[in-house]
Amino acid sequence: MGTSRERIEAAFQVPPELSDQRLDQAVAALMPEHSRSRIQNWVKSGELTVNGRARKPRDKVLVDDEIVIAADVAAEVSWEPEPIDLDILYEDEHLLVINKPAGLVVHPAAGHEAGTLVNALLHHAPELDRIPRAGIVHRLDKDTTGIMVVARSLEAHTSLVEQLQSRSMGREYEAVCVGTFTGGGKVDAPIGRHPIQRKKMAVVADGKPAVTHYRVQARFSGFSHIRCQLETGRTHQIRVHMAHIHHPLVGDTAYNGRMRYPRGADGEVKEVLEGFRRQALHARTLTLVHPWTRETCEWEAPLPADLQGLIAELSAFTERSEQL
Known part of the structure; x- marks a missing residue:
């Protein structure tokens, strides 16, 4: 399945209430629409920096630290779209x-890799591959x-x-x-x-x-x-x-x-x-x-x-x- 991508570019200054928190926790609070695993991947790949430097997800942030994100939002799922009728x-x-x-299984799993609701949804709305669990x-x-x-x-x-x-x-x-x-x-x-x-x-x-x-x-x-x-x-x-x-x-x-x-x-x-x-x-x-x-x-x-x-x-x- 092809991979759709969306570019995310954002910058934040750490507010006082998030000071001394883990970097991944602070960013999750600032950008709640993104999953913690996605944020951690940005940190590990260097697409998310603090004061211009790469950091680790567990590193603590301080008030007024500058967090910059320049990242691609890649597909969250790798299941195949299928033309299955939806009501x-x-x-x-x-x-x-x-x-x-x-009779319709919701998620692909062992024994049900195809013919599921997720397969049908990805065919109807391909952009769902960027959303956690479609x-x-x-x-x-x-x-x-x-x-x-x-x-x-x-x-x-x-x-x-x-x-x-x-x-x-x-x-x-x-x-x-x-x-x-x-x-x-x-x-x-x-x-x-x-x-x-x-x-x-x-x-x-x-x-x-x-x-x-x-x-x-x-x-x-x-x-x-x-x-x-x-x-x-x-x-x-x-x-x-x-x-x-x-x-x-x-x-x-x-x-x-x-x-x-x-x-x-x-x-x-x-x-x-x-x-x-x-x-x-x-x-x-x-x-x-x-x-x-x-x-x-x-x-x-x-x-x-x-x-x-x-x-x-x-x-x-x-x-x-x-x-x-």
Whole structure:
């Protein structure tokens, strides 16, 4: 893949509040749109100087030191662009908002070097090769559908990462769970790697803080349709939290295990449940502050056909059960 480059030329004087900090930390504070690794590379290559001299990333800076940068912003990624269709809900020079289908892996990795969302994004917007992780600031599991935002500029990347870290970005999901709830609630339980099955996550005492709020949309015989709002964004968070409170997601073979049918299940509902071969989870809405206009924006991705069909059949089964 060809490498696109952008020239960066900048000069700063170290302000008092950054005096006595590491050089790479001070520059990161002065230029937050650039990653720490990129800044360290500039220092090591001599493209970033202090008072006209090359320095090391760990060297301390003093008030009024002059930092000069004359550098090429090279590609951050080396993945290949591929012409894969994208369902784009919104786009401008700073953001791309997409509706991800089931089965689409977000990042290239071992076993999935091609055919991913990143490959598709690089074909649609080649300038994303200059953005860390091709602009991906949050991810959805391969078989989770729904809304994702992608940073299309360095400024947007910095803003979106900050909104995620400060928990000001609003993300709401819809899911279908095993079992019925009496009402909404909150799961506040730390998540980390499963102590034995390392590809899975689990609620563990030394995990990272994780909070999921949920409310009931509809109750069916043996199942519930819920909405979940994330305070944190841990790997598999909703899937792990719902399984932890004994309401795993329909179709989630990693955290639900063997299919369990509701009492009195007939052939129609069994067929639909057996045919639903992914976790019943959809990222429905996304709310954020636009990095450039500073306006609050909200987008919504409608439920995909398979999830609509699952909910419709569970509703119909409930009606049939009540008539018996």
